[in-house]
Amino acid sequence: MTMTLAQLLAPMSVEQFFAEYHDKQPLHLKGDPAKFASVLSWRQINRLLDMTHAWTSQSLMLVLDGKPVPAEQYCTLAPGRDTNAQLMQPVTDRVREWIAKGASMVMNDVDSLTPGLASVSNAIEGAGLGKAQANVYISWQSHKAFHAHYDTHDVWAVQVEGEKTWNIWEGRAEWPISHPVFRSQTQEHHEQAKGKLRARVLLKAGDLLYLPRGWYHDALAEAPSSVHVAYGAHAVNGMDLMTILGERVLYDTAFRQPLPRQDGTAAARFALTQRAGQLGQRLAELCKDPKVMEVLERFVADYRYQRGGNDLLAWRGMAPPQTxxxxxxxxxxxxxxxxxxxxxxxxxxxxxxxxxxxxxxxxxxxxxxxxxxxxxxxxxxxxxxxxxxxxxxxxxxxxxxxxxxxxxx
Missing domain, CATH: 3.90.930 (Outer Surface Protein A; domain 3)
Known part of the structure; x- marks a missing residue:
């Protein structure tokens, strides 16, 4: 099952998207209910949930009216699949009780679990938009899972069941990253920073919503039930270049030499400033080095998750029959x-x-x-x-x- 960015954005052209929306402003595209029918369905959700040993309190979360349900209230300790360590695994009867109360369910990191879920991730990554990780959000009428917030990645929300109203605010954080500096911000901060309401968007099955990184939003189910898959596109940024340079300077003697000793004198401070300037100039030179650029170009081009591609019978020269x-x-x-x-x-x-x-x-x-x-x-x-x-x-x-x-x- 394959999908391209052109199919994901249809009827809008890829050229218009990059010219007017990518990393610039939110986009709501209305679609036919059949558009994302192959991405996920209730039947597939139940099938995934039935894989009980595959889920933990981290990969399957419950949220009721903006507050996470404590793991001990819907999970029990059980042996992990890969180790003897005890993990908190959801208990079906307890999950059922919370769902009856209106709790929303979040299924994390699902982009490789079915061909349909993987198809959208592959479309995003195939267009060079970064690593695409997917979470499924299942919510019920009039129960809000999360307050106004922003994400540290671009969001591609694919509505597969029901309807959900999204509040898109005017505020945008400036290219936040997943770091305590940003994760520690309080809800009071978010309420002040979100600004005025920019638009209220009703997503129906087949619709797509794109939100640039840092854009404030919140959502509320309008139909009796709502299911959307939120694909987070994590693009390469300048911090990744610094990581590559950090590996490169291991082979540069200027960066391995000790910095000038500090004794509180003006001469010592000047020497340290001068050395820092020399190292900064060397970094600028390395940024133009063809070998460094070759590594960076390859890193950006290959920045995607590896999923799928397994075919054991084909590897043995055997093709299974398929009617x-x-x-x-x-x-x-x-x-x-x-x-x-x-x-x-x-x-x-x-x-x-x-x-x-x-x-x-x-x-x-x-x-x-x-x-x-x-x-x-x-x-x-x-x-x-x-x-x-x-x-x-x-x-x-x-x-x-x-x-x-x-x-x-």
């Missing part, structure tokens, strides 16, 4: 419903279903089965056959897919 049906049905053979409230209606003795491409004629049996399908978030052929044994499940799913009401997840 056309399996290839088109997506992972687990589930189809996402993107009908937008569509339902069959009766016209005389006939049944029809209004679709983006026109009216779809249905038999009475198909109409009943289609109404059941379109009332769900997703469906598989097996589930449809079980619920409506008399219906041609494969045929109906094919019709609904052709009418752009279902998409493979």
């Amino acid at each position: 056309e049906e399996a290839a088109g049905a997506g992972e687990a053979g589930a189809f996402r419903v993107v009908a937008g409230g569509a339902k069959p209606v009766r016209r005389g003795a006939d049944w029809v279903l209004k679709t983006p491409s026109g009216a779809l004629a249905l038999s009475p049996g198909e109409a009943e089965a289609a109404q059941w399908v379109l009332g769900r978030p997703d469906v598989t052929e097996a589930e449809l056959s079980k619920a409506h044994p008399g219906a041609d499940a494969a045929g109906l799913i094919s019709k609904l897919r052709d009418a752009a009401l279902l998409v493979a997840t």
